[in-house]
Amino acid sequence: MANPKKEGTFKWNATQTYDNGDVVKWTGKEDSAHPTPTTTVKKGANPNDTHSDSSQGDSIVLWIVAIVAIVISLIALFKQAHPKKFN
Incomplete structure (x- = not known):
């Protein structure tokens, strides 16, 4: 798996449908009842710097x-x- 080239916080809209038919849109501001989901991406370690902990x-x-x-x-x-x- 490649490390990301760009760090940042990415927002993505989501719609959740429940068994009873209710639909909730997760597109609100951070302090709302249904905030937009976010994913924080950070650069990882050098992919060539891997080792195994098991012996x-x-x-x-x-x-x-x-x-x-x-x-x-x-x-x-x-x-x-x-x-x-x-x-």
Whole structure:
């Protein structure tokens, strides 16, 4: 995603229709009951200045947890299918 080239606050008109058929136009001034929605856009960091906070260690831990969960699930299913063998 590219960073914006222009900073600023942008206003956009909106119309909201409710289930009961009421229609509200959000086009008023800032202090009105239905103000115009605004979006503030700021320039971001250099897009080439990216890095990942996760490490490979996290990935290994997730794999181990997933495998343990699968094994426990299979044991539970096996016990449910053959309850007399474990009683």
